[in-house]
Structures are given as structure tokens and as C-alpha cells.
Amino acid sequence: MPLLPSGRLAGIIAWHIFEPGRPWFPCPDGHFWFETPDFAINAPPFERDQDVICSIVHAPVPQSPEEMARYIHIAEHDGDDSALLTGKRLDCTEPPLGWTEEDWTGFVEWHDEARDAVLRALSLDQNDSVSHMLMPELKLPEKNMEGD
Numbered sequence: 001m002p003l004l005p006s007g008r009l010a011g012i013i014a015w016h017i018f019e020p021g022r023p024w025f026p027c028p029d030g031h032f033w034f035e036t037p038d039f040a041i042n043a044p045p046f047e048r049d050q051d052v053i054c055s056i057v058h059a060p061v062p063q064s065p066e067e068m069a070r071y072i073h074i075a076e077h078d079g080d081d082s083a084l085l086t087g088k089r090l091d092c093t094e095p096p097l098g099w100t101e102e103d104w105t106g107f108v109e110w111h112d113e114a115r116d117a118v119l120r121a122l123s124l125d126q127n128d129s130v131s132h133m134l135m136p137e138l139k140l141p142e143k144n145m146e147g148d
Contacts (some may be wrong), residue, residue: 001077002107004099004106004107005100005102006100006102006103008076008077008099008103009076010074010075010076011075011077012074012075012111012114013072013073013075013083013085014071014073016034016035016036016054016073017034017071020032027058030060030061031059031060031061032058032059032061033056034056034058034071035054035057036057037053037054038053038054038055041053044085044087044088044097045086045096045097046086046087048078066091069090069091070089070091071089072089072090073085073089074088074089074096086099095107
């Protein structure tokens with residue numbers, strides 16, 4: 001989780017992606033289940049104590065990091081080991097509300113390093129599924145944007 005120039009701690013989360021084999025309704029072959037905020041009911045920016053209402057949907061398993069970015073959320077550390085959804089995903093091209101351009105640049109640099117680390121890890125075992133690669137216990141490189 002990088003420390004951005006503004007002092008924010010930011011990162012990516014994938015806890016909303018169901019693990020393969022989780023007891024749930026079957027979905028089509030080559031698809032996976034995940035939760036996504038229901039923007040008709042609640043829309044970003046989300047408040048710290050807001051209950052975010054989600055829908056459970058399925059989609060084709062991503063075949064590339066670019067496709068995978070649509071399902072990964074950008075979050076801010078909210079203390080006590082919790083995360084605040086920013087309402088942005090990794091495929092967005094604009095910073096989350098309240099972030100400076102320096103924050104966004106630092107986050108994108110960290111993300112590029114993290115993505116490269118994931119791809120290197122994945123190349124070690126081509127049998128890993130994309131959803132396994134996204135599990136939150138995956139350790140991504142940490143980078144302090146202030147140069148510490």
C-alpha cells in the first residue's frame with residue numbers, strides 16, 4: 001500500500017471477487033462471480049460509515065491485466081485495518097475525488113510496479129487462475145512516495 005504525497009494510504013482490493021469453488025449459484029463456464037456497488041442505489045464518493053449496497057453479478061474471466069483492471073477497486077486505508085472505496089477501478093484514467101495530481105501519479109507508478117510483480121508471479125505457474133491471482137493475501141510491493 002503506497003503512502004501518497006498527501007499522506008493518504010491507498011491500494012487495491014479484490015475481496016469482492018468470489019474464490020473459485022465458493023458455494024454459490026453456478027455461473028456459465030469461463031465466468032466468475034463478484035460483488036459490485038449498485039450505482040442506482042448508492043454512488044461514489046462513498047462516505048466512511050456508509051453501507052455500500054452491492055449487486056452480485058458474473059462476468060467472463062479476464063484474459064489480460066487490462067481486462068482484469070475493470071474488476072479491481074482503488075481504496076484508501078481508513079484505519080483499523082479497514083478500507084474506504086474511492087468509487088474508482090484500476091481501469092479509470094482520472095484520480096479519485098480529493099486526490100491531487102501528485103497522488104494520482106504516485107499511485108499509477110506504484111500500480112505499474114505491482115502489476116509487473118503479479119505478472120512475474122503468474123509466469124511462474126501458468127495454471128493459476130486470474131481470480132486466484134487477485135486474492136487479497138497476495139503481497140504487492142510497498143512503496144513510500146516520499147522516498148523513505
